[in-house]
Amino acid sequence: MSDETKTETVATAAVTVASGSQLTNAQKARIERNQAKAQKLREAKLVSHPYKNITNKGNSGEEQIGQANAIIKVQGTKYIDSGGGFLLEQPVLPITGKTANGDAAEATAAILDDAIAIPVVYEECLDCGDQYADSYLFNNFGHSVCDKCRDTEERHSLITRTEAKAEYLLKDCDFDKREPKLRYISRKNPHNVRWGEMKLYLHLQVLKRAMEVWGSEEELTRQHELREDKREVGKARKYNKQMKELRMEVRSSLFTKKTSVVHQHEFGEDTYNEEEDNYTHSCLSCPYTETYEKM
Template sequence: MEQQEVFTTEQLLRILEGTEDDEFSESLDEDDLEMTAVESSDVPHLEVEKAEHTSTAAELSAAQRARIERNRLRARQLRDARLVARPNNREPITAPIAATDSGGGFIPEVEESSLPVRAVPPPAPIVDPTERPQCLECDQLFPESYLFDTFGYNVCDECRDDDGAHALITRTEAKNSFLLKDCDLDLRPPALRFVRRRNPHGSRLGDMRLYLRAQVEARARLVWGSDEALEEERARREEARVRARHTQTSRRLRALRMDVRSSLFDKSRALHEHAFGEEKYDEATDLYSRSCACGHTETYEKM
């Protein structure tokens, strides 16, 4: 006859307390489940036979408690690992990235609703007819206009030409096209007024400063004297730019020939020593001059 396993009430309660985790119930062995499945009606019968099997019950209960403790700790570790990996079943919500309209490199049209609220209210219309400005295009008096309020330019809204003389140009274009400097735009009185717009090439760049073309043209005529002088300066700078580009290209080609045909290149030919002729004296300027066969002329004064 097989020996019957005996448990006390306290031992059964400890065994049942160790089975509170779901992970523990899944990880228990079949032998452990058979030993813990004891009916409550058998508790008195077990208490009666406690004296007969004291040593065997004590030995089994110690081993069983150790196994239960290991299973309980393992189940708790599994549960903690699951909670750390997935604290909740909800997936993280990410906000969609809004697309930014860059305007394709052109100056974007800013709507009135997107403009920042100005702390200073716009100027009120001029009520007195005697104080109203006169339009430079139609010679009519007007109480208010966009060009007059923004740039101080006397042109009414009916005569405004956004594609012609009243177009807005950037500060860089004003300096390059009309050969102006920063001091001509900011320091020369009166300083030109401008409006700020966001840069279409990137939000990280600074805001653009847009000037009125008609005012920039008038400032260029003031700086250079006339339109003809401005055109002459443009032609001179363009000629100097072409000459510098040609010189740089010639140097690169010469260096390339030296690299390709280095054995045939004679450095002595590249050097030139001036052979000056007889010196000449100019009584009007009290200066001496002498010329070389290459066309170089040297002018000097004798002490």
């Protein structure tokens, strides 16, 4: 039998006895204590849902939240014991109160928010005029065009650094030192993975840089023609030099045959050396001397 049942039974028995006989003051006090104890035990075992007392007041928009049986505070946050084995975060709603002067006012509960608010900056597309928060061309090249308007085949195509230097007659300093520096993305070389990475530039930005260097498309075309003329003159000069060397080798009057003949020694009379018992003879056309023994 539980404590609540025992206490309630004692209180009931005491009331029954009191109906047949006169009770003393001590007995009456004991009965009252037992009844209060039984009431507290009964209230402690009652589990109420934390949101059963939430009521809405019509169209006024004001809400009231009833207190639950247990409120637990963990690291500054209040939680309500649901009675079902989990905790619910206590909602914070506006409450009404009075100021020090007695005027009615609404006191808003403070809500602590540890999150950092990051403002989202929207860019405007140069083609369609729509606003966007993220774009491939803007992130990699700083060109304000959204992904919907991106044309990878023509207007927004990419070009390698080598092709850009050959087509627009640019130098390395035009890419890396002239402000603003041209942005690029690195990709593996498709011809051979062991080679260095390719630097891909936005074709529009390369063309704009070429116009800054040469001033106009006509000047760029003229520079191409000048370099083509110099290339042709160089080829002609090299061809004439090779033909001249060929004629010099073919002409018999100026031709000198380059041959190498091995020298043949012609020895004179032999000279006998009695001390060493050998013979010596010398070449008649060169200072070569040979010593030998006769068998």
